[in-house]
Amino acid sequence: MPKYWVKGCLLAMAAVLALAGCARPPAAASAGDRPLVLTTFTVLADMANKIGGGHVEVISITKIGAEIHGYQPTPSDLVKAQDADLVLDNGLGLERWFARFLNAVPAPHVVLSDGVEPVNITAGNYEGRPNPHAWMSPEAAKIYVDNIVRAFSELVPGHAEDFQRNGAAYRHELDLVMEDLKAAFADPAAVPALVSCEGAFSYLARDAGLHEAYLWPVNSDAEGTPRQIKEVIGQVRQHRIPSVFCESTVNPESMRQVAMATGARFITPLYVDSLSGPDGPVPTHLDLIRHDISLMKEGLAP
Numbered sequence: 001m002p003k004y005w006v007k008g009c010l011l012a013m014a015a016v017l018a019l020a021g022c023a024r025p026p027a028a029a030s031a032g033d034r035p036l037v038l039t040t041f042t043v044l045a046d047m048a049n050k051i052g053g054g055h056v057e058v059i060s061i062t063k064i065g066a067e068i069h070g071y072q073p074t075p076s077d078l079v080k081a082q083d084a085d086l087v088l089d090n091g092l093g094l095e096r097w098f099a100r101f102l103n104a105v106p107a108p109h110v111v112l113s114d115g116v117e118p119v120n121i122t123a124g125n126y127e128g129r130p131n132p133h134a135w136m137s138p139e140a141a142k143i144y145v146d147n148i149v150r151a152f153s154e155l156v157p158g159h160a161e162d163f164q165r166n167g168a169a170y171r172h173e174l175d176l177v178m179e180d181l182k183a184a185f186a187d188p189a190a191v192p193a194l195v196s197c198e199g200a201f202s203y204l205a206r207d208a209g210l211h212e213a214y215l216w217p218v219n220s221d222a223e224g225t226p227r228q229i230k231e232v233i234g235q236v237r238q239h240r241i242p243s244v245f246c247e248s249t250v251n252p253e254s255m256r257q258v259a260m261a262t263g264a265r266f267i268t269p270l271y272v273d274s275l276s277g278p279d280g281p282v283p284t285h286l287d288l289i290r291h292d293i294s295l296m297k298e299g300l301a302p
Contacts, residue, residue, distance in 0.1 A: 003021035018279045031098075035085035040095045041068045042275040043135055043143075044088055044112060044234050046285045051148045051166045055159040056086075067249045068273045069094065069219040081105040086155050088112055088148065094132035110151040112144040119202040124217040133272060138178040138289060145170045156284075177289050181206070184297040192239040195232060197224075197246040197255050200272040204292070213241075214292055215254055219273070224254030236262040243254045243299030247272045267299045 034057045039045040045060035052058055061077050062068050073235040081087070084107040089095050097134035116129035117140075149167035153160035181204070185191060188209035194201055199214035213235050215228045236244060236258060244259055246252040248269035259266035270292045271282045282288040285300060 025302075026159045031211060036080075036083050037152075037155075038081060038084045038087045038090055038107070040087075040089045040098060041066070041273060042163060043273070043285050043288065044090060046275060046283075047112075047135075047144060048148055048152075050170055050284075051145065051163055052152060053162050053166045055156055055160075055162060056152060062274075064277055065249065065274050067219060069096065071095070071097050073097060077101070078104050081107065086110065086151060088129050088151065088179070090132060090135065092116070092118060092130040092134060093126070110147060110243045112147045113140075114147060115142045119206060121199065121217045126218050131199065133200040134203050135285065136201060136272060136289065136292075137207050138174045138181060140203050141174050141206055141285070141289075142171050145174070173286050177286060178207065178292070180290065181293050184274035184293050185206070185210060185300075190302050192241045193235065194237060194296060194300065195241055195244040195258075196270065197250050197252065198272065201270075201292075204289070215258075219250060223250070229254055229257055233261045236264050242301075243267050244300060245270050245295065245299065250277075265299060272283050 031086045033131050033255055037048055037052070037056045037058045039048055039058060042060045042064055045058050048058045052068075056097045059080060060085045061073065061080070062071050078101075081101070081104065084105060085104070087105060087107050087109035089098050089109060089111055091113040111186055113132075113134050118134070120130050121127055121131050144267070145167050149163045152163045177240065185208045191210055192206055193211040193213045195213045197215050198219050199212065199217040202212055205212040209225070213232060215225045215232055232244075241262075243265040244255055244262075244267070245266040246255040246266070248271050252266075252268050255268075256266055258264065272292075275280045275284065275288060282291045
């Protein structure tokens with residue numbers, strides 16, 4: 001049974017904690033009787049909001065621009081979690097901090113990547129483990145949508161039809177994004193390689209049939225070491241790669257060195273782990289993928 005009816009019992013505790021600067025944001029307090037859903041980062045929050053259609057309140061634990069791999073939960077996060085009716089996380093080893101967080105959270109949680117065929121990391125400290133960035137794939141993102149629809153339908157059964165309808169609309173949009181991706185790289189053999197700072201595009205590259213190269217496989221692994229830079233410089237020179245890329249949540253200086261050493265164009269930012277603000281280029285998950293496809297198409301055109 002959804003437990004959001006017990007939230008009133010926790011208001012006194014939240015009020016006390018607010019004096020210490022740890023209370024839920026004021027906007028969340030006006031959510032009424034909607035169940036509270038926490039997500040681990042902003043991309044998942046946007047997906048959940050679209051499918052929830054106003055029937056649930058969605059809050060991202062991490063904020064816009066945050067680096068999510070090594071995030072450290074705050075006391076405020078733990079306060080919000082006590083009121084949560086559901087927690088959605090990515091899984092695939094992305095949120096390594098999340099197991100400790102869950103120990104203090106009474107709400108059930110759903111792993112949105114469950115059912116995705118993983119792409120394994122092939123280098124670095126996480127070699128052999130799944131690459132976590134499956135939401136970057138229009139195809140894999142459909143599985144996220146289905147998992148959210150199922151979770152929300154169990155949480156608020158009275159709105160199950162709305163969730164299913166919203167999920168179907170989202171899947172349709174992902175199909176259109178997939179068409180854009182195929183059109184952008186109609187001849188993937190003509191594209192030397194997609195080179196980025198983090199190996200965050202393995203699933204998108206799989207969808208497009210592209211070869212992927214990167215400086216480091218996962219943020220918070222060894223980042224921008226001399227060996228990594230040297231290896232990527234060699235690949236860019238050997239394959240005459242016209243452009244290299246970096247993401248919004250990492251330091252781009254290592255990739256700037258690659259560009260300077262090879263003469264390749266340096267294009268940034270691609271977005272992966274975080275949306276932009278509402279006035280930025282990627283306020284939604286769908287905008288994020290479209291934006292990245294557009295920059296990749298521009299930079300990798302024959």
